Amino acid sequence: MAYAIIHLVFFISLFPLNALAQNNGTVAVGSIITASETSSPWLSPSQDFAFGFQPLKDKDLFLLSIWYNKIPEKTVVWYVNTIDPVPRGSKIELNSDFGLVLSDPQNQTLWNTEWILPDRVDHGFLNDTGNFILIGGSDNRRLWESFKLPADTLLPLQELEYGIDLISRQSETNFSRGRFYVRFQRDGNLVLTTKSVPTNVDDDAVYYQTKISDPLNSGYRIILNSNGAISLLKTNNQEEVILGSLSTSLPTSENYLRATIDFDGVFTLYYHPKISTANSKWSALWSVPDNICLSITGDKGSGACGFNSICNITNQRPNCECPEGYTLLDPNNKYGSCIPNFTPSCAKVEQLELYDLLVLKDIDWPLSDYEQIYPSNESVCRQACLQDCFCAVAIFRSNSCWKKKLPLSNGRVDTTLNAKAFIKYRKSAAP
Numbered sequence: 499m500a501y502a503i504i505h506l507v508f509f510i511s512l513f514p515l516n517a518l519a520q521n522n523g524t525v526a527v528g529s530i531i532t533a534s535e536t537s538s539p540w541l542s543p544s545q546d547f548a549f550g551f552q553p554l555k556d557k558d559l560f561l562l563s564i565w566y567n568k569i570p571e572k573t574v575v576w577y578v579n580t581i582d583p584v585p586r587g588s589k590i591e592l593n594s595d596f597g598l599v600l601s602d603p604q605n606q607t608l609w610n611t612e613w614i615l616p617d618r619v620d621h622g623f624l625n626d627t628g629n630f631i632l633i634g635g636s637d638n639r640r641l642w643e644s645f646k647l648p649a650d651t652l653l654p655l656q657e658l659e660y661g662i663d664l665i666s667r668q669s670e671t672n673f674s675r676g677r678f679y680v681r682f683q684r685d686g687n688l689v690l691t692t693k694s695v696p697t698n699v700d701d702d703a704v705y706y707q708t709k710i711s712d713p714l715n716s717g718y719r720i721i722l723n724s725n726g727a728i729s730l731l732k733t734n735n736q737e738e739v740i741l742g743s744l745s746t747s748l749p750t751s752e753n754y755l756r757a758t759i760d761f762d763g764v765f766t767l768y769y770h771p772k773i774s775t776a777n778s779k780w781s782a783l784w785s786v787p788d789n790i791c792l793s794i795t796g797d798k799g800s801g802a803c804g805f806n807s808i809c810n811i812t813n814q815r816p817n818c819e820c821p822e823g824y825t826l827l828d829p830n831n832k833y834g835s836c837i838p839n840f841t842p843s844c845a846k847v848e849q850l851e852l853y854d855l856l857v858l859k860d861i862d863w864p865l866s867d868y869e870q871i872y873p874s875n876e877s878v879c880r881q882a883c884l885q886d887c888f889c890a891v892a893i894f895r896s897n898s899c900w901k902k903k904l905p906l907s908n909g910r911v912d913t914t915l916n917a918k919a920f921i922k923y924r925k926s927a928a929p
């Protein structure tokens with residue numbers, strides 16, 4: 499009996515706290531989430547979105563993030579790409595002075611939203627749109643919102659203002675800044691561009707660009723519509739669709755939508771049924787560019803894949819492979835650079851005996867040339883590369899021979915060129 503009463507009291511006192519404390523989306527000042535697998539995130543009223551710590555695969559680290567809460571995949575839609583994942587026991591607190599405060603297990607502050615100062619936060623709110631908002635100040639206005647600090651994803655009703663970029667992650671599971679940017683330009687166009695990692699300084703190739711009809715009225719914001727199109731909001735209050743289409747056959751109210759610059763550089767509008775079944779998954783409604791292998795041609799940077807790698811398009815996604823005689827620099831990153839299995843050397847003159855050439859069709863590495871031979875034929879081209887210790891690869895097409903040096907960039911399969919690649923490799927020492 500006593501046990502039953504204690505049990506009942508326990509049940510009554512805990513249940514409302516856990517289940518009801520936050521199902522209207524409001525987060526009170528003083529609320530804390532600790533990074534662990536069992537901590538409860540803050541939920542939006544519909545519980546479609548959650549804010550908290552996502553455990554990272556294979557590592558005892560957690561990512562401060564917002565994710566889809568009702569689907570098994572828990573896809574992350576927001577994180578801060580300048581802060582590293584945090585160890586177990588780190589905390590996020592809603593504080594009236596500094597807003598959101600992220601601290602490590604030693605109570606060292608790692609990040610906060612102090613730019614709300616001098617206003618004070620009254621409460622937080624996780625909207626059903628996936629936007630986390632800090633409300634406060636003398637007139638209870640929006641002091642900060644996660645929609646204004648996007649990571650790699652735009653959600654429906656989220657706007658991207660001039661000067662703010664979406665930046666890809668390094669890989670599916672590494673949320674550090676990657677090489678691919680979605681940038682909204684002053685002329686009203688949206689461009690996809692690459693940057694060098696980790697400095698993120700140099701602008702490399704623009705590999706996709708929208709074409710708006712009327713650059714004079716260009717406006718300063720774009721928005722992802724609830725039907726999956728991206729529109730420019732013009733200064734004359736009109737909208738111009740710049741990506742996707744307003745007339746889609748997709749039942750958008752039954753699906754979650756997101757536009758993500760993927761770690762492989764393809765900007766994709768994904769949809770996923772809100773009610774998950776066993777085979778539910780994210781599918782693409784549209785994506786750009788059509789062929790990223792051919793669209794990236796920068797005189798700096800490696801191209802869609804790493805240096806010395808070859809990009810082959812498959813269902814509009816880049817597939818990266820090292821040529822024979824080369825292996826991945828980082829075996830866990832097939833999108834990374836490839837290194838030759840030998841150290842090219844000019845020390846010995848016996849080039850012809852040490853090396854041979856592998857022949858590949860329809861492969862090109864534009865822009866790594868250091869010498870052109872014209873006119874040429876296949877046997878002249880082969881000999882020229884074999885006898886030249888600087889030559890790593892020779893491309894033969896249209897009676898020309900291009901000698902190329904390492905590292906090779908922008909490697910791609912291109913069936914329109916009718917090209918042949920001769921790739922130098924070192925013959926094994928054995929007979």
Ligand SMILES: *[C@@H]1O[C@H](CO)[C@@H](O)[C@H](O)[C@H]1NC(C)=O
Nearest residue numbers: 518519520521522523524525
């Ligand atoms: C949400 O719930 C909290 C605590 O129960 C309450 O103070 C707040 O007014 C509610 N907010 C809304 C928008 O209903």
Ligand SMILES: *[C@@H]1O[C@H](CO)[C@@H](O)[C@H](O)[C@H]1NC(C)=O
Nearest residue numbers: 587589601602603604605606
């Ligand atoms: C961190 O701060 C909390 C609350 O102020 C305190 O209880 C805890 O002991 C502190 N931890 C460390 C490692 O200083």
Ligand SMILES: *[C@@H]1O[C@H](CO)[C@@H](O)[C@H](O)[C@H]1NC(C)=O
Nearest residue numbers: 623625626627629631640655
């Ligand atoms: C939540 O989002 C909707 C749609 O954008 C908006 O109308 C509403 O004002 C937002 N709620 C708050 C508290 O900002």
Ligand SMILES: *[C@@H]1O[C@H](CO)[C@@H](O)[C@H](O)[C@H]1NC(C)=O
Nearest residue numbers: 554557559583668672673674
């Ligand atoms: C992500 O990649 C960066 C750069 O390659 C690396 O420094 C960092 O440790 C990686 N992060 C994780 C969590 O593996």
Ligand SMILES: *[C@@H]1O[C@H](CO)[C@@H](O)[C@H](O)[C@H]1NC(C)=O
Nearest residue numbers: 810811812813859860861911
């Ligand atoms: C490129 O991929 C296609 C399949 O999408 C495959 O048939 C073809 O052999 C690949 N080309 C090379 C050179 O790997």
Ligand SMILES: *[C@@H]1O[C@H](CO)[C@@H](O)[C@H](O)[C@H]1NC(C)=O
Nearest residue numbers: 872873874875876877878879
């Ligand atoms: C290639 O060109 C060289 C030099 O012009 C010539 O001697 C040779 O016969 C040509 N080979 C073929 C296969 O045409």
